[in-house]
Amino acid sequence: MTLSVQIAQKLDDFALDVAFEVPDGLTVLFGPSGSGKTTVINAVAGLSRPSQGRIEAQGRVLFDASRGVCLPAHRREIGYVFQEGRLFPHMTVRKNLLYGRQLARDRQDEIRFDRVVEMLGLGRHLDRQPVHLSGGEKQRVAIGRALLARPKMILADEPLAALDERRKAEILPYFELLRDEFSLPILYVSHSIAEVARLATTVVALAQGQVSRVGAAAEVLGDPAFTPAGVRAVGAILDARVKAHHADGLTELDAGGVALFLPKLVQPEGQSVRVRMAAHDVMLSREAPKGLSALNIMCGTIAAIRAGEGPGAIVSIDTQAGRVLARITRRSVQAMGLVEGQPIYAVVKSVAVAPEDVGAR
Numbered sequence: 001m002t003l004s005v006q007i008a009q010k011l012d013d014f015a016l017d018v019a020f021e022v023p024d025g026l027t028v029l030f031g032p033s034g035s036g037k038t039t040v041i042n043a044v045a046g047l048s049r050p051s052q053g054r055i056e057a058q059g060r061v062l063f064d065a066s067r068g069v070c071l072p073a074h075r076r077e078i079g080y081v082f083q084e085g086r087l088f089p090h091m092t093v094r095k096n097l098l099y100g101r102q103l104a105r106d107r108q109d110e111i112r113f114d115r116v117v118e119m120l121g122l123g124r125h126l127d128r129q130p131v132h133l134s135g136g137e138k139q140r141v142a143i144g145r146a147l148l149a150r151p152k153m154i155l156a157d158e159p160l161a162a163l164d165e166r167r168k169a170e171i172l173p174y175f176e177l178l179r180d181e182f183s184l185p186i187l188y189v190s191h192s193i194a195e196v197a198r199l200a201t202t203v204v205a206l207a208q209g210q211v212s213r214v215g216a217a218a219e220v221l222g223d224p225a226f227t228p229a230g231v232r233a234v235g236a237i238l239d240a241r242v243k244a245h246h247a248d249g250l251t252e253l254d255a256g257g258v259a260l261f262l263p264k265l266v267q268p269e270g271q272s273v274r275v276r277m278a279a280h281d282v283m284l285s286r287e288a289p290k291g292l293s294a295l296n297i298m299c300g301t302i303a304a305i306r307a308g309e310g311p312g313a314i315v316s317i318d319t320q321a322g323r324v325l326a327r328i329t330r331r332s333v334q335a336m337g338l339v340e341g342q343p344i345y346a347v348v349k350s351v352a353v354a355p356e357d358v359g360a361r
């Protein structure tokens with residue numbers, strides 16, 4: 001396990017008591033406001049000291065209450081990306097990027113600098129000051145600065161929260177690159193299900209100071225019982241590969257042998273992607289649909305039907321493309337006579353899936 005956290009901490013009337021172990025990749029700490037995400041991050045960072053427990057990252061013990069170990073923050077070798085970039089306003093982008101780097105620079109450092117600048121597209125901004133940068137560009141500098149400090153781990157505390165939707169979409173691919181190109185564990189705080197779906201390798205869901213769920217992103221989001229962000233946020237993640245970009249503006253994906261057609265994606269042919277398919281965008285049919293405008297039809301078997309408190313139900317369908325969730329009315333479940341084990345067709349309009357719902361895998 002790359003990161004193992006087991007801590008208890010009492011803050012006035014709030015009690016944090018969490019334990020989780022996660023593998024390499026990007027772990028999203030997910031939960032509503034006040035659930036304890038920042039408290040966990042602060043303990044891992046060394047900014048606060050839990051009363052009990054142990055924190056180990058990549059084989060290094062950062063904190064162990066029983067042995068009296070508590071490495072100070074500056075010795076934990078952690079790179080941070082905060083909500084607002086926290087750049088030094090009087091320094092150029094280059095100086096901001098170099099801040100925190102070890103003084104003994106070597107050739108390896110230079111190679112890393114060039115690589116990070118290129119990856120983050122910062123080359124033409126190096127001599128500018130932060131005041132002249134957009135919010136998204138500032139966040140790219142903050143990511144670069146965190147990486148160049150040669151950290152053993154990255155902590156990102158709601159790094160997109162201060163950005164508008166367009167800027168968020170601009171920055172998300174950089175976190176994908178960070179996740180995929182550098183073998184660094186990343187602990188990423190968010191309360192956005194869209195960010196979880198795009199970025200998370202693993203999800204640690206928190207509720208009232210405790211871990212309510214830990215697992216691989218597709219498994220947690222594909223569980224109809226997992227509805228911390230409300231039923232409208234329920235959806236499945238499918239793994240696919242970009243097969244072709246067609247002249248009529250559609251991109252064809254191959255998801256386990258099933259062809260899916262989506263509005264044109266930016267990812268190149270051959271790239272592996274993950275596609276988030278919201279449950280409320282999926283329709284069901286007992287017979288093979290004919291004469292429909294929707295282009296995506298997946299046949300499968302009903303794995304489970306979970307009735308909600310309101311008029312809705314979530315139907316889990318195992319298809320060749322993966323587990324798909326459909327949110328339909330309980331009335332339709334009854335009228336169609338749906339039961340577990342039954343063959344079924346899941347139908348999704350191409351335009352229901354936005355380009356932001358598709359990310360690198």
Ligand SMILES: Nc1ncnc2c1ncn2[C@@H]1O[C@H](COP(=O)(O)OP(=O)(O)OP(=O)(O)O)[C@@H](O)[C@H]1O
Nearest residue numbers: 011012014031032033034035036037038039040191
């Ligand atoms: N220093 C402190 N003293 C007392 N209570 C605190 C302290 N820091 C945090 N809390 C309380 O602990 C709880 C968890 O806070 P925390 O900031 O970890 O939540 P969060 O999940 O990060 O929330 P948000 O998404 O709003 O940032 C809150 O009820 C908060 O008021």
